[in-house]
Amino acid sequence: MTKLHVISEVQAPVKTVWEVLMDSSYITRLYPDVIAVQADPAGRNAVGQKFHIVGKAGKRKLEIFIETTELVDEKKVVTRNRPGGLFKSFESVLLLDPRGAVTEVKTSFEYELSMGYLGKIFNMMLLERLVMDNLKAYTRNLKDVCELLPLS
C-alpha cells in the first residue's frame, strides 16, 4: 500500500474549489495522464456516482474504475476504486478548510496497484512512478485551475 499526503493553500474561496471538485470534466486536466472520463450518471458529482477513467501509460491505455463514496458539502470528498482496472485498492480523501478568501486543501491518496497481469505488460517501477507523478500533480493542478480569474 502506497500513501501520499499533500497540503496545499489555494488562493480561491472554498466555493470555487468545490465547484471544480464537483465537475467531472475537470478530471482530465487535473491528472496529466488521464485522457477521458465517463461519469455514470452524467452530471455533478454525487455519492454513488461511478467513473470510468481512461489513462495512458506509455503507448497503452489503462482503465480506472472509481466511485464517489462520501460528500460533505464544501468540506470533504472521498473516492474509492471499484473492481477492475489499474488499482487493486484506491482511496482519495480531500478535505477543504476555508480561510477567508483562501482554502486549505488536504489531499490523501492510498492505493495499491493491481499486479499480476499489469506486471507482465508494464515495468511496475515505471508504473508506480507514473501513478505517483499523477497524484502529486493533482493538487498542483487543482490549485492552478481554482486560482484562474474570470475574464471580466
Place this chain on the structure above:
Amino acid sequence: MTKLENVTEIAAPVDAVWDVLTDTSYIVKLFQDAISVTIDPPGRSALGQKYHVLGKAGRRKVDIYLELVELVPKKRIANIQRPGGLFKSFKQLTLVEPKGNGTEVETSFDYELSMGYIGRALNLVLVERLVRDNLDGYAKTLKEIAELVPLPAAESN
C-alpha cells in the same frame, strides 16, 4: 479571419479515430488549454449538441461556445461557434478517411477572435499565439490518443 489546416496520418483504424472524435469526454484533453467542458445534452457527439468549453489564457479563464453542426459517421464532423466567448467566428471541420491500415485525418480551423470579449484583460498577440498553439496541437493529440493500444480486456482485471 485565420485559417489553419493540417493533414495527419494516424496508425489506427477509422473506428478508433472516430471513437475519439465523437466521445465528448476527450474534448478537454484534445485542446491543451481547455480545462473543462459542459455538454448539452450529455453523451456522445450528436447534431445540435452544444459545448461550453472553459479554457485558460495565462491566469484568466476564457469561455468558448460551440455547436456540432455536421456529423457524417466515420467521415466528417464540424463544429461552429455560438454567440459569445472568445471567438467572433469559428469553424472546425475534421475529415476522416481510411488509408491503408491507418487513417488520414484532415483538420481545418477558420476563426476570428472576438476583440470585444478579449478586451483589455488579455494581450491580443499572446491570445492569438495561444489559440494557434491549441489548434495546431489538436491533431497531434488526436493522433497520440487514437494510437494508444488497449490492454486486452479479458485479462485486464
